[in-house]
Amino acid sequence: MNCCWAPFLYLCLLVSQSRTAEASQETLHWMEKMEVAAKSRISTSSAELIHGLELRLLNASFGGHNLTLQTQIIQALAFKLNCNFSGLSLSSAALEKVPQARPQHAMQFPAELTRNACRTRSRDLRLICIYFSSTRFFQKDINSSLLNNYVLGAQLSHGYVSNLSEPVNISFWHNQSLEGYTVTCVFWKERASKHHWGAWSPEGCHTEQPTPSQVLCRCNHLTYFAVLMVCVHPVWMRVVRAAEGSTSRTEQKGKSWCKGQKSNSKGFKGG
Template sequence: MLWITLMLLILVCFSTSQAADYCEDVIRDCQQHPTNWTRCYEDRIAICRPRSRLFQGFFRQRVNSSQETEASPTNKHRVQIPSSALQKSRGPASEEEVLVVATVINSTYFQQSPPLRKERRLLPLQPMVNFGTVLGGLVLVVRAGNCPVRNLTQPIKLFFSHDKMVGKGTCMFWQVSEDASGAGQWSADGCITSNTGAEFICSCNHLSFFAVLVNPDISVDERNVVNLDYITYVGSSLSVLFAFIGFFIYVGLQRLRPEKAIGIHLQLTVALFCLHLGFLLCSFWVLLLNETEDSWVCRGLGLFLHWSLLATFTWLALEGFHLYLLLIRVFNIYVRKYLLKLSLVGWGLPTLVAVVCGILGVYGKYDLEYKDSNNHTSRSHICWLSSGFAQRRAVGYVTVAFLCLVTLYNSCMLVLVVFKLWKIRGGQRGYENSSDWKKMMKEKGPRLWKDCATVLSLSWVLGLPWGVASTTYLEVSLPGIYIFTILNSLQGVFMFLWSLALSCKSRSGSNSSVNDPSSQKMMTTSFKN
């Protein structure tokens, strides 16, 4: 009886272990240990057994290590492994055959932790970009031998076929993060991508979990990084210079015509001056001194940059609010000490937020990552939100959310401006004879251009070029990043041009008001107590 009991226990344990070794159950079992589930999966697929002969997407075979091997787990996934890689996978063993396993798994099992390179989105003059989606939703896993295969001189080739038109793609492998979360990120290190139109060919110098990411995060390589840096630094320097000049022009206009709109333009110009000056100081401080740790100067510069960025957004919102009062409320409202109250909001709110963040220790040296010409990861630094602060991303996202709200509100205000112009033009069509009608047609072209120039100028004053940043949550191209950088690094120049337009309009006197009252109203944007 004892022997029968022991045999039953052995059979139960054996059947349980065999059930756990079914290939269909490996991914589920390894997911229960997320600290290093990819290593668990690689080990288990070498010894698991398919529950059914109809099990698809799985290739396992012992092959001769002296010959190139090809494995095709599916009709859309194929891998060619050179003999040098197979021999390296043997390690010190002298056996001629090695085990090769190739399979595909669903990409939803890969919990992505954002890489440092994506953190670039939190910078004030850089956009956010979309990381992309896995082609077909499948990840190709390749395993050979018993030893890790890395730094191959003769790369392996992976083929990902597609039967429809797709965007551009990049070959990447899954890199597990160093923490115990089990998460990771997609990396292109060691892989070169080529596209024949019918399939993506990945040439990689190692074995791992591979996928093709379609419409991936823009690969801002070393050359593009240098170009964008030059554009940003030159544009910001011009903005500092012309914003400084525009400040004195607005001061002169304020003395000639004490209008509230000019006062708001003046405050916005000061905020833009501080923003671009702060950006240059934060960039060059770390670049020149090459500090390895946060200093009180870098923390102070990071606070100043964040404060000036918030102040710029706030004054852009107040520009839209003032335009709302002019267009909707007009003479139906009276606000005592109107400009003073706007100044308390425009400067007080950013100061309050920056002080709170400074007390919490948000600011310091921020690390950026990008790919150099050899496809290696390089780093640069700036005084901004400290990389060592755990809630850095939350502060950055709140800042971006504030920008999106301001852009949305000011876009609505610009639509109201266009509607008002159209309504005013429609009310001026009551002509009594043909001569008036001919005169109207003759003036229609110049008026149209003048209205377009007015609306375009107001879009700069309302900060709508910042709205390009919101589109980078979606698919964005490298030219889009260049456009964003150029437009926003030159905002100080645009405010200077607006001051010149107002100055020229002021010199034209009352004749401009008689000839074109609607455009004059849009240009002066006066709101008096």
């Protein structure tokens, strides 16, 4: 009996490994397709590309507890979870294939994340994270930019996660001064714009700056997150405005100052 079963089990193992490799390659090819579409401005919609990647990650077969895939501007991760989930912390410093020269980021998920999905019965869950180091798939605003060009997303299988009593913590570190900017944690709200597939919104997110080099976003839901930066006039501009009594001159000076700030902060400009 053992002699008969051994070849069969070995064949099953090979088939399983082959399917896992095929699923990973198919997902990686989709990510590469997204990059080509972004660089060449192909008409394929950003929503279609991103939702396609989400679907592939949620359904991909892989061994072990997690899967990591990466291209030049996209990193995708998938984690197998269960109802004994006690929380998860992810840091770009600990993830493989992430150039350490880039500013770091981190996400911390509370144990409450799986609670609603596990209320009916125990089930296997999957958490996917998609990190973009470019804003090409999201709406641009000429009056603002995104810190480090980072957009960090997360999604749980079996339903939308919202109204968490313990927030998801998303940290963005930066290596340049934020003087002259106001920063706001935002999430991508689909169908919130008539001209694009979504828009940035601060709803459900609280912005903190624990240190001069860190912006901490505390949000009560899962989606795509970023830090919106808006250039503001320095204090002396308000003094000049009051002294001169000329709005047009001071506004022009303010715009020139902000333009100079952007040219000196390449990491802050939209991709």
